[in-house]
Amino acid sequence: MIVLTLPDGSTREVPAGTLARDVVGSIGARLLQASYAVAVNGEVLDLMTPLRASGAFVVITDKDPRALGVLRHSGAHILATAVRRLRPDAKIGFGPAIEDGFYYDFEVEKPFTPDDLAAFEAEMKKVIAEKYPFVREEVTLAQARERFVDDPLKLERLDDFEGSDEVISTYTDGPFIDLCRGPHVPDTSYLKHFKLLSIAGAYWRGDVKRQMLQRIYATAFLKKDDLDAHLHRIEESRKRDHRVLGKSLDLFQLFPVAPGAVFWTPKGTTLYNTLEAFVRERQQDAFKEIKTPLLYNKALWEQSGHWGKYRENMFLVLDNETGEHDMSLKPMNCPSHHLYFASHKHSYRDLPMRYVTFDVLHRNELSGALSGLTRVRQFAQDDCHVYLREDQIAAEVQFLMTFILGYYETFGLTARLKFATRPEQRIGSDELWDRAEGALRAALESTGREYEMKEGDGAFYGPKIDFDVTDSIGRAWQLGTIQLDYNAPERFDLTYTGDDNTAHRPVVIHRAVSGSFERFIAILIEHFAGAFPVWLSPEQVRVIPIASDYNEQSEALVQRMKALGIRATLDARNETLNYRIREGEVQKVPYMCVIGRREAEENTVALRIRGAGKKQDILPVDDFLARVTEEIRTRALVPAAPDASTPAETETAS
């Protein structure tokens, strides 16, 4: 007999070998209907599993977040079942549940087409209707090899089990059998709300040197509403895609003759400069900005270690005199800063020394990796290197973290911290890494903030703290970073003079806040759906005279705003008021001032706030100017981004 303890503390005593579903059924028939799996001592098991151990027993219903993972994994098998029926030649790879759904990888002679996708989805519905049970079997390695004799990818996977005592299990649903650890839902009919999303290429086992498989992405949910909401979310993020908004709001362009390099329009340049000015303002006291060369001899990269580890990502430049590609555009600012620090003597009293640089960087990214503003070949960072004594690390990390988090807060972005440790590809001794990781971790702990671990994800020269920022629709982006570096000081022979009048080795911290301006702007565009707070808006106020009689007053108002530093424009075109209002809304101008007879006579403005519709405030010009000036000065998050359901969002921007 075994004893199962339910969440309410009650216990059930059943013979060993009783099926999980019978235990669930004995608790309640309705409960059995609503259950997807069970968990015994935290391990998720099929309902068909014979129970052999006593312990905590939890029924996994749709209230349990683990139910969705089980369902999606079963969905992957159902997908493979359908694909195998229509394309018997397809060899199966892996098919896991992922964050938003599931995928399955296939090796096929002829790649799948979008038409295939529709056919597979239809076939899946048949498999679901047939209500095949998922049957688990435990087999020996030899038996498994027998069963998957026609599936080379599975055979390769089975090789990993050689000499291991791990249990090998297979799952069968109707005609399809897969090598799988499980667990699964009881039968195929459990999958009700799903959608196949896309076809993509994926290397077998993620290895560039291996063959390309065809991956089918799909999503599935327990409830129809959840699926609909998810599909709606996909649609929403498509609408706020920075590449789409960048075009309709006229912020930037990309030309085929300059792949991966951004052409900023006047409005985009204003946005960019406003951001940069903000960073400069925040850094004016404790940091020293320097401008440094873009092109360097390879000697610098040999010293920094980039020539060996990073050269394939660098744009090499031909030196006509030597006939060699022994010059390179800089892919990062670090060596420039080290060069400068090393060029003169420093006292321990002057540390920490913080250099910042906004120079243009070039990285030769794979052509297929380029995407809008988020992945480019030419970009700029708000890059900072801090040179400090080892005893200053904790205080400096706290200082930088406060700086970075305060910056994000201005935009209404929240950040999660990740601590990343030594990667496989690295320079420096293990002793040095032990010291660096220990010091950075201690500094991080001293802030009292929560953080996650990212083992093996550090920079090749040191461990780091990454700042993952969550935007307004819940997507995470890695932006800022604090990286501790004991290697560069050695390589560049950096020193400072201590109070004992001898040379000491400083430590270097690499810090970026925005990541890159390009990518940060992409995130801001999507975060605000193009409706920037007034301080960031390229155009802050648009003045619209109702008729040409009021052009003069309107022009005077614009001039007055410009004198106050407000980015104001006049729209006195010979178009209807409705037309011009609509255009201002589509362009997401935060404030529109309508000037007619009443306003001209009373020296007021009829203020239309972006996204607020017909509702308008009539207020004295002076009050309006004071309000806008104050909002800009405080970088207030106003006016709020309009709800995505406003007409401006559903109509095509002109």
Next chain:
RNA sequence: GCCACAGUAGCUCAGUGGUAGAGCACCCGAUUCGUAAUCGGGCGGUCAUCGGUUCAAUCCCGAUCUGUGGCUCCA
């Protein structure tokens, strides 16, 4: 770089083996308007580039470039 898909006017897109069309934008004219598209007229394209098949190619085929979804990588 690899796999798949795409490229038609400034933008969004339709279309055909017999050298192209809409809406918006832009220009001109009328209209002087009270909060999301006034009306009329006009301008505008080597159908991404190069090559092939064909009597004939924007359309079929191939290569190249660029973009998109992924893989890999990463700010």
